[in-house]
Amino acid sequence: MAEGQKRVCVIGAGPSGLTALKNLREQGLTDLICFEQSDATGGNWVFRPGPGHSSVYETTHIISSKKYSQFDDFPMPDDYPDFPSHAQMLAYFRAYESHFGLTRFIAFETRVDHVEPDGHGRYSVRVTSRGATRDELFDAVLVCSGHHWDPEVPDYPGHFDGEQLHSHDYKAARPFAGKRVLVVGGGNSACDIAVETARVSAHTAISLRRGYYIIPKIVFGAPTDVIYAKLRRLPKPLRQFLVGVGIRIAMGKWSKYGLQQPDCRPMEMHPTLNSDILNALRHGTVHLRPGIERLDRQDVEFTDGRRETFDTLIWATGYQLTFPFFDPDFIDWSGATDVPLYLKMMHTDCPGLYFIGLFQP
Numbered sequence: 023m024a025e026g027q028k029r030v031c032v033i034g035a036g037p038s039g040l041t042a043l044k045n046l047r048e049q050g051l052t053d054l055i056c057f058e059q060s061d062a063t064g065g066n067w068v069f070r071p072g073p074g075h076s077s078v079y080e081t082t083h084i085i086s087s088k089k090y091s092q093f094d095d096f097p098m099p100d101d102y103p104d105f106p107s108h109a110q111m112l113a114y115f116r117a118y119e120s121h122f123g124l125t126r127f128i129a130f131e132t133r134v135d136h137v138e139p140d141g142h143g144r145y146s147v148r149v150t151s152r153g154a155t156r157d158e159l160f161d162a163v164l165v166c167s168g169h170h171w172d173p174e175v176p177d178y179p180g181h182f183d184g185e186q187l188h189s190h191d192y193k194a195a196r197p198f199a200g201k202r203v204l205v206v207g208g209g210n211s212a213c214d215i216a217v218e219t220a221r222v223s224a225h226t227a228i229s230l231r232r233g234y235y236i237i238p239k240i241v242f243g244a245p246t247d248v249i250y251a252k253l254r255r256l257p258k259p260l261r262q263f264l265v266g267v268g269i270r271i272a273m274g275k276w277s278k279y280g281l282q283q284p285d286c287r288p289m290e291m292h293p294t295l296n297s298d299i300l301n302a303l304r305h306g307t308v309h310l311r312p313g314i315e316r317l318d319r320q321d322v323e324f325t326d327g328r329r330e331t332f333d334t335l336i337w338a339t340g341y342q343l344t345f346p347f348f349d350p351d352f353i354d355w356s357g358a359t360d361v362p363l364y365l366k367m368m369h370t371d372c373p374g375l376y377f378i379g380l381f382q383p
Contacts, residue, residue: 031147031160032056033137033347035128036065037115038379039166041093044122046164056124057149059133063119066170067112073191076171080194081218082108085210085295087245096121104245134347137163139372162374165345169380172342172356176206180317182335189338195219201333203227204322206314208234209292212338213299219336220307227332228299229324231313233282235293238300241272246295262287279303280310343380 030051032039035058043056062068070077083105084091091106092098096118102110119125129151136148145163149156173188185201189211195218203223205216208230220226241249249268253261265288276283280303284291302308311330315323323329343355353369355361364370366381 027053028161029053029159030055030162030164031145031158032127032164032166033134034058034065034166034168035063035130036067036166036168036379038168039063039065039164040115040119040124042164042166042378043124043127044118047122047124047127054127056128057132057134057147058128058130061130063125063128064112064115065168067108067115069108069112069193071193073187073193076168076190077193078108079192079215079218081214084111085239087247089245090247090251093118105239134167136349137347138349138352143374145374162376164376164378166378167345169343170341172344173337174340174342175337176339178314178317182317182320182322184320184332185334187334187336189215189336190341192336195222198223198334200224202331203334203336204229204311204330204332205336205338207338207340208232208236208294209338209340210294210296213294213296215336215338216308217296217298217302220302225309226307227309227311227330229311229314229322230282231325233276233284235269235284235288235291236279236281236299237269237293237295238272238297239295240297241268258289262289265289273300282312 028051030046030053032042032054035056039056039058040063043054046054060068066076066078068077069080085105087104088098088102088106098106098114106114132149132151134147134149135155138146140146140159144159144161147158147160147163149158171190173190175188189207192215198219199222201223202225203219204227205212205219206229212228213236216226216228237246239246250265253264256264269288279300299308303310311328312325315325320331320333321329322332343358343361345353348354361377361380363377363380367377369375
């Protein structure tokens with residue numbers, strides 16, 4: 023079959039799905055269809071209030087700068103700030119969709135139920151749309167369904183009787199007014215949520231079981247990633263040294279914030295880019311706690327022996343990597359720490375099966 027005649031399926035019309043469609047079109051492919059289970063494009067950037075919906079929260083802004091978050095061939099508007107809001111990002115992605123004429127390739131309100139090889143070099147894709155189920159064959163499948171939708175919650179000894187939710191279900195700070203809140207985790211969402219809830223709660227603490235590189239979003243008057251980009255051509259050991267020196271100059275000692283020293287060098291773990299949490303720790307509006315030892319009704323016992331009572335636990339502890347439309351004996355990475363894909367994109371045993379967006383840029 024000639025290259026231009028191949029039939030290609032894209033799963034998900036979020037940012038990865040949209041740019042996958044656009045690039046497939048540029049390669050001359052025309053028999054394309056993107057299945058999107060919601061009624062609009064944008065993926066998690068569509069703000070959907072209420073628990074159970076995969077979406078950003080009310081005050082989300084991107085953590086990487088506009089300069090390094092935009093598509094090379096479709097710049098963000100000049101009036102966008104360095105760190106656009108979720109509403110601005112959604113408007114940007116939909117402008118991208120319109121500019122490149124992608125909407126006509128998208129089947130909305132269509133859920134992908136099952137994907138499997140047909141045994142003859144193609145893939146059978148079962149979808150449900152408006153109550154009707156059908157099977158279709160494709161030469162290639164691009165999985166762009168994201169990996170921020172299946173919450174992972176750690177298991178600690180004991181039981182907590184108060185309110186519990188995952189950051190996946192956090193949408194706004196208002197419901198936590200006057201409460202004692204513990205946020206568990208040290209990533210970007212955890213730090214954002216701790217700062218937000220601290221503005222209305224009676225008490226907010228954040229539990230970190232290890233040291234993190236929590237770095238300001240602005241250093242030396244510029245977005246951190248813009249500064250780092252200037253070092254990219256240097257050898258890694260020199261880059262690590264310079265980044266370490268820059269962090270020390272910009273922040274001072276970790277101990278001044280109550281933070282543990284990270285157990286690795288800069289760039290050997292995913293950094294947390296958040297200026298507000300650093301200010302909150304120094305102002306005492308967010309209280310730092312070590313890891314959790316056990317839970318006891320509404321009390322939390324920490325690894326340093328401290329015991330505190332909380333109304334709410336917010337687990338900002340990441341996501342499992344799951345794809346419910348694959349049979350577990352075909353693909354199951356739910357417990358994996360890394361994906362066994364070439365360049366985190368290509369399945370070595372399944373030609374024509376690709377995964378877009380499983381890397382941390």
